[in-house]
Amino acid sequence: MNEHVQSTGSEPLFNPLAPEYIRNPYPYYERLRTMDPVHLNVHGAFVASRHAEVSLVMRDKRFGKDFSERTIRRYGPKIMEEPAFRSMSHWMLQQDPPDHTRLRGLVVKAFTARRVEDMRPRIQQVVDETLDRIIPQGKMDLIEDFAFRLPVTIICDMLGIPEEHREAFYNGSRDGGRLLDPVPLSPEEIKQANAGNVMAAMYFHQLFELRRKQPGDDLTTQLVQAEENGHKLTNEELTANIILLFGAGHETTVNLIGNGLLALHRNPDQLALLKANPGLITNAIEEFLRYDSSVQATGRVALEDIEDLGGKRIPKGETVLCLLGSANHDPAVYPDHPEKLDIRRPNVKPLSFGGGIHFCLGAQLARIEAEIAISTLLRRIPDLRLDDAENPEWRPTFVLRGLKCLPASW
Template identity: 85%
Template sequence: MNEQVQPTGSDPLFNPLSPDFIRDPYPHYDRLRAIDPIHVTPFGQFVTSRHADVSLVMRDKRFGKDFVERSKRRYSEKIMDEPVFRSMSHWMLQSDPPDHTRLRGLVVKAFTARRVEDMRPRIQEIVDQAIDAVIARGHMDLIEDFAFRLPVTIICDMLGIPEDHREVFYKSSRDGGRLLDPVPLSPEEIAKGNAGNMMAQMYFQQLFELRRKNPGDDLITQLVQAEEDGNKLTNEELTANIILLFGAGHETTVNLIGNGLLALHRNPDQLALLKARPELMTNAIEEFLRYDSSVQMTGRVALEDIDDLGGRQIPKGETVLCLLGSANRDPAVYPDHPDRLDVTRPNVRPLSFGGGIHFCLGAQLARIEAEIAIATLLRRLPDLRIDDVENPKWRPTFVLRGLTQLPASW
């Protein structure tokens, strides 16, 4: 083991819920990569910040999720009695093969490139409706009135959530992100997570009943039929993974659109370039993903002793946190000013969607949603200005990086 280097007389290197870190994590990442690229937190987790190490951990079969054992080690043997932890233990995102393979296999067909491409007209229609609703009043909150409605509507379409049930989802709070942060939850936060989880379970159980009686061309119908096939899916797995798909299906895309719009308006030269050359939009989305990723971190557990990860030994059972946001700005991969937004940057391959067997199912859908949303906004509201680009309101979560609001006017 090499000695852990801590800069003297300064803040801890990795304090992800501090206001300063949430406002701008990137200088902290620069320090981690330079000083202590495999950093050990006070909770005993290993934090990887370099692109090479992050890529390796996400793809290497010696690392897995091991969610139940990891949670018991972190909290106590009883943690799986908490409904929100029990539910998360069934998420494909937290599963290892063979469960992961089986669960993912049941939903992957809904996210094929072909099916997602076919959704373009529907995505365009929702974006236009959102702009139509506010265009006359001359101002809106880019998060609530614009970025949020699109992915929520699309995931409701895909899951088969009836139109007249949706208003509650448009108004639902966005405070579930804390469940994913690498800092242990307080008893109050666990209680809040349980309450939210029970509400979601109650709603979806009713929807499953509806779809058993009235099947539709949607993902819930498909999964309810897989559940009836006994060996494919239990009711608990069905409920947990619908909750996961609903959350994952909109949270990250809201942040991608919001963070991308903020980045553009903080870099007026890039905004002007993109307005002048709309054909750059596909590449620009990759650059937004790299520059300020909606998901800043993913985690794995060492399934065996690892002899050498960036010069360190990782004992079996230890947690490794992969800083996607840091890897995306590693000068080893992006030698040309990684901290600069450049919508023409060549060879952008962000790690924002994760990697290996857990690579984001909805990656292509998120890209297309963001592409259509931002392109349409620039085209239809060319003189839109964000009211305060210097001090926007960030959500108080680290893993899911995004804004609570982003007022704009034209």
């Protein structure tokens, strides 16, 4: 990061990949909210840190995604030839209407509240099987052995990925998060991202062939059929959005479970309270989302000149980075010690799932997975202790906030 941009010689106000930022971004957010709530950072993006501006930008029609344009501004005109960026440009997450509306319409039925509620017994079964296998060992890594297995299994179920292919996904690497960070990727990182994208595309093309021959009651079959009917979906869109669903379907939920368990063990009073009152779990999940969100930021682009956003003028085409984690700690909305974990906190409405037309498709699924995972763990291993709650190892990404590992024993 180029710290010479600010002539004062002070540290930049927003330096998201600095190790101390990754460890605990919240004091830095507080500084942003008080000193410069819509802050122009060294990469030329406006960084919104208060709840008011963040929620406005996500819902306001004058802001959109404009992914290709925004990416070309940052990397130059050749960037969209890179497979990873080309694939991302087709994600519904990066699309504006009408493409966004069409793509989301194809998958939304798989994520309705009713469909997700019906998955509760299966989610419980996966959690119990995982714990049956692991309890006799007396120790585990809560991330890899526990938090990771559940959402990967459920998204594999939903996408119709056969049992015999899943081992590769359980052992898969979790280093895709850098693609989403507001700091440009190095050529080496782009090369890695491309390689990962090519591998994923190769696998999913095999899965498409399988589901053309043997249709199932799954999302892949649904999308393959939409693609075959023409007009609805190109092959490139199909591939990109399955990759998105697979990644989004586990990455963030792993972090919600991991960050939630860490927060509980760092706040023993709250852990004791939840064990004594298991019925608090639903509100506790909302508080985990607010307290240490697994997604810290989301971006929008001004589709027209915006005269006043928190006192700044945003010219058309400029990016606004919405700091969800900061908005979730804004004392204007959470006047009662926003920096404290309080699983009984009233009116928790975290912005962690985004807002507006891009509101997270899997929000309800993530909540239920985390609820069942955490409450079952507390019930079945009541004497679980973290090896080191003070200095856990965070993954070196900013937008996706999560732990590399979280060793525990009992």
